[in-house]
Amino acid sequence: MLLMEIDGLNPEDVKKTRMGIVMGSLFSESENMWIYKGSGFGILGHSRTMLANRVSYWLNCYGPSYALLSGDTSGIEALTLASEAIRNGHCESALVGVVSFEILPEMSQHYKGLKLLAEDGNNRSFDDDASGFALSEGIVTMFLQKAKNAKRIYASIVHSQFECFGDRKSGYIVPLEYPLTTLLSSFYQRCEIDPSLISYLEADGSGIKARDTIELNAVAKVLLNNRHSPLLIGSIKSNLGHTSAASALISVVKVLIAMEAGKIPPNNNFNKPSQQVPALVEGRLKVVTETMPWSGGLAAVNSVGLSGVVGHILLRSHNKEKVNGGLPTDDLPRLLIISGRTEEGLEETFNKLESQPVDVECVGLLHDLYSSNIQNYNYRGYTILGKADMYKEIKHFDGIKRPVWFIFSGMGSQWPEMGKELLKFPIISDSLLRSHNILKEKGLDLLHIITTLDINIFNNILHSFVGITAIQVNSDY
Structure with missing residues (x-):
């Protein structure tokens, strides 16, 4: 089974591993500008194949690396090809991406010429007034x-x-119904899943009324059989607009966030169900118009492209709960050391982490991510989470590796209870306990020496020497 995740991976972790790179796009609006400049960058930097190849080059990884030009369904196609490459052993992992920029006004003019743009600038997915x-x-x-x-x-x-x-x-814009019904029927036969088990469908919902009508009528024919409750549906296009090549994966992202947050976000601009979709009118398909709880289980994503290209993906939510809800099981502060490209970026990350309860899983992932150097991350910083008094510092890293010095203090640096707080850290506590057991045979109670409030304990110079040495030696981890 394949997974989509934020993995806490440092780029060094994938170096010289078999990681596939699959990138999707549609138009390259600045391509002509770079080609005509003749600087060489038009080939090495702007050729669309470099969307994938430059990532493979920079990460120094081995495996499939190619770009897709598949229109609105690029995301589903990239995801499908990448997952198949992993299952077939062509790579161990894969980075999938899509990009869509609207740089030139001429592109909007083309879409307007095809009568695809909403008259009022609003995506009214599934609505009777969609334009x-x-x-x-x-x-x-x-x-x-x-x-x-x-x-x-x-x-x-x-x-x-x-x-x-x-x-x-x-037509190129509005497909026939049978391609989608054929795909959906084949899809659920192949994966041997009963469509009635789907909790939520993120539909394509382009806002083109005829296209949405065909999509939902096809969905009703295949996914509503043997279903005893309405199928919840939505489309991120009603919230963000149509992102062309990026649209399918943005739909997937919406579903992943809904699963993670436990809430399905509402559709915008839905007032009256399309009268051309009986399942909508009858309530067998229900557009989410208010934030609703995610019930878990299966969620599907539809993608409908140009000239008969259709795609579908089925996701299962990850139900493993965090231990103690992610909260620490102790009252210890957490030291977090991270790096970044800019000081502002680090500041924003620290502010977000400090504004919410400590999540030990998140802290662990960040430790893994920043355990070794990341190229061009020239700002370093630390913060201490879980304390009322926040400590934080950010500095520019000049690239100079400095030696680590261990400085041991002499007599006079001892104080009552100097080891009390350190005993809260298991690794130090275990080490001090071993020292305590050894010294106990010599008639010395180390734990008492480093935890007592009695200020006279260090009148005995042996207690001072043993206490200071034990703290210094056992804290060296």
Whole structure:
């Protein structure tokens, strides 16, 4: 089973590993500008194949590396091909990404010429007054790997599939219904899952009324059989607009966030169900218009592209609960050391972490991520989480590696209870206990020496020497 996750991986962790890179896009609006400049960057930097190849080069990883130009379904296709590459042994993990920028006004003019843009600039997915979509932008990357290698899991990919039905009876913009019904029927037969078990469907919901009508009528024919409760549906396009090549993976991201947060966000601009979709009118398909709890289980994502390309993915939520809800089981503060490209970025990260309860799982992932150097992360900082008095410092790293010095203080640095707080740390406590047991045979009670409030304990110079030495030696971890 494959997983999508934020894994706490440092780029060094994937160096010289078999990691596939699959990137999707649609138009490259600045391509001509770079080609005509003749600087060489048009080939080495701007050729669309470099969307994937430069990532493989920079990460120094081995495996499949290619770019897809598949329109609105690029995300589903990239995700499907990457997961198949892992299952077939072509790579151990994969980075999947899509990008869509709207740089030139001419692109909007083209869409307007095709009568695809909403007259009022609002995506009214599934609404009876839908008149088209609003263009938007997006960048999404996802990391896939096998369950046995995962540190943090958002969801598992049950099955993913796409097909192109090149039927000239359909138009390029509005597909026929049978390609989607055929894909959905084949999809659930292959993965041997009863569609009635789906908790939520993130539909394509382009805002083009005829296209949404065909999509939902096809969904009703396949996914509503044997279903005894309404199927909840939504479309992120009603919130963000249409992000072209990035749209399918942005839909997946919405589902992952809903699973993680336990809440399904509402659709915008839905007032009256399309009268051309009986399942909507009858309530068998229910558009989420208010924040609703995520019930767990299975969620599906639809993607409908141009000229008969359709895709579908089924995700299973990850139900493993964090130990103690992620909260520490002790009252110890957590030292967090991280790096970043800018001082502002580190400051924002620290502020977010300090504004919420300590999550030991998150702290652990960050420790793994920043345990070794990340190229061009030239700002270093630390904070101490879980204390009323916050300590925080950020500095620019000049690249100079400085030696580590261990400085041992002399007599006179002792104080009552100087080891009391250190005993809260298990690794130090275990070490001090071993020293205590050894010294006990010599008639010395180390734990009493370093925890007592009695200020006279150090009148005995032997107690001072033993206490200071024990603290210094056993804290050297």
